[in-house]
Every structure is written in C-alpha cells, then in structure tokens.
Amino acid sequence: MSDSQHPVRPADPSPVPVELAETAAVMLSEVRDRSPLVHSVTNNVVTGFTANVLLALGAAPAMVDIVGEAGLFAGAADGLLVNLGTPAVEQRDAMREAAAGANEAGTPWVLDPVAIGVLPIRTALAAELVAARPTAVRGNASEILALAGAGAGGRGVDASDDAESARPAALELARRFGAVIAVSGPEDLITDGSAVVRVANGHELLTRVTGGGCALGSVIAAFLGVRGDRSVLEAVVSAHVAYEVAAERALEFASGPGTFAAHFLDALAAVSPDEVRAAARIRFEEVAA
Template sequence: MSTPAALEAVRRHAPLVSCITNAVVTNITANVLLALGAAPAMVDITGEAGPFARVASTLLINLGTPQPEQRDAAREAVAAAADAGTPWVLDPVAIGTLTHRTALARELFGRGPSVVRGNASEILALAGDGSGGGGVETADDVAATLDPACDLARSHGCVVAVSGPVDLITDGESVIHVQGGSALLTRMTGGGCALGAVVAAFLGAGRKEDLDDVSAVVAAHAVYSAAAERAEARSTGPGSFPPAFLDALYALEMQDLQNVSVSATSATTAAGGGPA
C-alpha cells in the first residue's frame, strides 16, 4: 500500500487513538490527530485506561510527564492492549539521564510494543548505548542509532523509528530512511510527541487494511514530513507554523508527498553506508 493510500485509510477509518501522553502536549496531540482524520481520546487514569485500550484502534504511551497515576495507567493500558491485540506505540521521552522514566520505559518496552518512536538519544538510551540527551532534545545523530535500533527491533519483534533530519525506521531486517520535513517542528511544542500519535493512527488504520507495521510507520513519517514542508511554506516562523501545520495535515494531497524522499535497504547493507 502506498503512502497516499495509507493516508486515505486513516481518513476513511478514523482510528480511535487512546493517548496516554504528557501534559505539555495533550492539546497539540489531539488537534494533530483530528486534523489528520483520526479520533483522539486522552484516557489516562487507572480503572479507565485498561478498558479503553481494549476497544481503541490503537494506543500511544508517551512518557513526557510520567506522574504516578499516569504510570499506573500506562501499565494497565499496555496489559489490556496485549490481551486484546491492540497495537501500541511507546514514545520514551527524555529517557537516559532521568532515572525513573528510564526504568519505566525499559519495563514497558519489555511488554512488547508494536512500535518504539523516539529521537536518537532516546533510542540509544533504551538500547543501553547512550546517556540520553538534554531533556527532550537529542544529543546524538540518527546515523549512530542504526545498529542499536536494528538490534532492539530484532530482539523485541517490533518496529523502531528514530526521528531526525532524516528519519530511520527498521524492523531489524529492512531499513527505511525518510527525508523531508521542517526544522520548525523543533520550535513547536509537541512536534516530536505528536508524531508518535500519528504513528499510532497509521498503525491502527493499517491493521484494518492488512498493512504491515513497517509500511504504516513509514507512511506516518512521510505524511508528517510532507505536512511540515507545506506548513513551512505557508508560515513565517514558530508562531504561525503550528496552525499552518494543522491545516496542512487536514488538506494534504498526493502532490505534497512527492518532495519527501523514502529509500529502503537491508539492515546489512545499511550498516555499511547510509540511505540507499
């Protein structure tokens, strides 16, 4: 299935995305999902998170502000998702230097997410190969994550997505690079966290269309990058960019995707070079 077809699947199915996400990005995350055509739900308290994860199309666990009840809700939701077969995305925000969330991220990672999405420092920290970045900012290059990301994907049977100027996505066997987007995403609160929700939306819609998880994750990144490029062309800076980005997600067309470069190779070949 092509990226345009995957986007159309999201718009057609309007996947219900259960988001246990951080307090800083709740609003932009919900608005991004709505603009995309998905249906967000912020269900992050115990007693509700588990039952809702059973009926949702997909689940996002974002560790940006892991308050005690939210940590318990995440555990509850992940257990319910595993039991119900609900696909879920782990976004291990700012792990590495922050010990409590790092331990929680590794605990949840051991419970079998469908996808892990983070920046280079977060993925390296999850793999035990780095100390993390400065808060949510990365201190490492995406290229440095190739081997650790492939190892994580193979050992846990999931897709690992590393965001940066050139995104890297792998299931341990194939490696896909997505190049595009806008640097203004780094000047917008939630620019990375909302991507995790978009990945979840494509994952949920993809399962309804028998689209494999790697292709769903690649499509999510390509759409996000294309919308960011369209938004940058219609904005003058970080103040006007967020609403332009929402408009771009809502109005994105096939021609907007043509400027996004997607290249694929095997993990073995990629280890000897970079984007094919």
C-alpha cells in the same frame, strides 16, 4: 540487482521506495476515511497539540490516563500511544494498564521513551514497557541509545545525537523486541530489524513547536490502526511521510514557529495523497540478518 533486493522473508516482502510512497498516500486516505480512534496516554505539555494533530488528520483522539479506565479504553481503541514525558505516579500505573489492555485486545501500540537515560523513573519504566512488546517505538537518537542501554540519554526532548548514530541500537532493539524502531532526526531512520528505511521529509521548524515529535507518536498509532495486512514497517514509514510532507506544505504559509503550528494543522487536513506520493523522500536499505 543484488540479492539484497530479494528479501529473505518472502511472507513479508520488503517494499521499495516507490511502493512506500504509494502506501503512504493510500494510508493517509484510509486514516481520513476510517477515522481510527487513537488513545494517547501522553505528557501534560503536548496533550492539546496532539489531539489537534489527530483531529486535523481525520483521526479520533482520546486521552484516558487514569487507572481503572486506561486499560479498558486501550482495548476499545484502534491504536495507542504511551509517551513517558511527564510520568506522574497515577499515570505510570495507567500506562502499564493501557499497554496490558492493548496487548490483550490486539490493539497496536507505540512507546515514546521521552528523555530517558539519566532520569531514573522513566528509564526504568521504559525498560519495563518495552519488554511488554510495543508494536513500535519512536524516539530521538539519544532515547533509542538509552533504551538499548548504549547511551547516556538526552537532556530533554531534543536529540543530542543524529539518527544515524542510533542505527545499531535501533536494529538491536527491533530484533530483540520484535518492534519497529523509529529514530527521529533531520533524516529519520526506521527499522524492523531486517530493513532500514530513511525518510528525509519534514523541516527544522517542526522541532520548534512543542509536541512536534510527540504528536508523531500518536500519528503512528493512527496509521497502525488502519494497517490491515500491510507490514508494521510500512505503516510507521507512512505515518512519518504523511506527517512530514504536511510540515513541508505548511512552510510556505509560515513566518515563524507560531504561525507554522497553525498552518501545519491546516496542512495535515488538506495535504492530498498525490502530494504525499510526489513529495516523499525515502531511502531503503536491506540489512543482513
């Protein structure tokens, strides 16, 4: 037993893996029971899949990406995703409005800085939005590196760096903006700046379905919507674990990416809390401040 297992912030005791697995199982049940309203302002490639993921999970999806309604709706929702994949002019203003509405109402929100780095409009927008203090940020390593100003960005939505390469950038961002940062990869890296949690669930096929990463952003918003007095870190980790255990469950019925997508939705609806608890593969690391 080293000191690092005794968190320095007693008000927010760092969970250990077995407790995180239990929390993921319980939060999945709560999402199904409470059906949080998740507002997604997201890119035009993944809208349908994202809504289907939320419906399968038991959450209530809505996508209101127009100026004059996005902010109002963000205030009424239980969670919000802002995803920068196809940020048309009107949607950019709706994103700003949604983030402001969420902040005003206390709605937790997630920023997904898709493909930032080289592309100038979304890169500037991501810098602006992260300064508005999202509850969590989810991206691949390239995007997290670019958000921290440390990388050149990806060439699309696939990562060209593994999650571990973005560990310092993620820690720095978490501390600077008070957000939980989630870096997707074969092993995801999730940090609140004082602990790093790694989730090794999921499967490569999830990267062969468009929206496999983007929809996770909305699922994080759903879990944040039923967070209660759990930490943001626990909610974000729980979302990853439930989502990715469902992906593993879908594998046994899939013969390729097309049938996988259908069975993944089935699995999101059917995976049991017990399965999530038993299948969770989580590593926990306390980090010196």
